[in-house]
Amino acid sequence: MGKQPEAADRRLPQYSEYMLSRREKAAALSAGAAVMAAVGYLFYHHWLGMLLLAAAGLRYTRIRRHTLLARKRARLAQQFKQALYSLSSSLSAGRSMENAFREAIADLKLLYPGTEVEMERELRIIAMRLENGEPIEQAVIDLSRRAAQEDISNFADVLVTCKRTGGDLIEVVRRTSSVIGEKMDIKQEIDVLVAQKRLEMKVMMAAPFLFLAFLNLASPDFMAALYEGVGRVIATVALLLLLLGAWLIHKLMDIRV
Incomplete structure (x- = not known):
């Protein structure tokens, strides 16, 4: 019996991991292998180089999974901010917590018509738990545990403290939504600056490959020395340096607020 809650938790949406669908996995495998095989041809003009790099490209599924998870978490954070604004407005208007969550669901449906977004699904889960008599703080704590995001965890902690001490829930939600909103606005400004x-x-990383492809097309005799003897060693070193540079730039631009 003790394992039933754990099984139920696994059925709820999780935001600390992402499982690729069959289509997503097939697309990632194909794209990774094809791109790296093309790189292998450019740098080695040999089937073994193409095969080895194509095999390395199969690891792109891991990168793709990480990218899709980051997008999912970013969507949840943005939607959480919008839900907080809605909750704050509803509570200020005198609605109960249960009705405030229902109103937030309706507001998210207006913002994201035609699809059930992550936060809308979570609000429905919370509203259902409230209807079943579960304390609001317990429902929000469960969301914060699954989301594993600082803003949601902070909101859950503040809500628990407020309920225990009898604080002003309306003021707590209003201030929390304001602080989180300001933080996310700053993050969005940084994202805009970093996007450029x-x-x-990406252009800088693509330039060497495009230049190498151009030289192979324009002057194949001139490039012949690159694909034999010491030339292949030089090509390998150049490729490793390019990959190292891409990794370092990615780390430098991974700015967290």
């Missing part, structure tokens, strides 16, 4: 640099990085 990321585009420049």
Whole structure:
């Protein structure tokens, strides 16, 4: 019997991991293998180089999974901020907590018509738990545990403290939504500034490959020395340096607020 809650938790949405669907996994495998095989041809003009790099490209599924998880978590954070604004407005208007959550669901449906977004699904879960008599703080703590995001965890901690000490819930939600909103606005401004640099990085990383492809097409005789003897060693060192540079730039631009 003790394992039933754990099984139920696994059925709830999780935001600390992402499972690729069959289509997503097949697309990632194909894209990773194809791109790296093309790189292998550019740098080695040998089937073994293409095969080895294509095999390395299969690890792109891990990168793709991380990227999709980051997008999912970013969507949840943005939607959480919007839900907090809605909750604050509803509580200020005198609605009960249960009705405030229902109103937040309706507001999210207006913001994201035609689909059930992550936070809308979570608000429905919380509203259902409230209807079943579960304390609001317990429902929000469960969300914060699954989301594993600082803003949601802070809101849950403040809510628990407020309920225990009998604080002003309306004022707590209002101030919390204001602080989280300001923090996310700053993050969005940083993301806009970094986005341009990321585009420049992608262009810079693509330039050597495009230049090498151009030389192979324009002057194949001139490039022949690169694909034999010491040339292949030089090509390998150059490729490793390019990959190292891409990794370092990615780490430098991974700014957290």
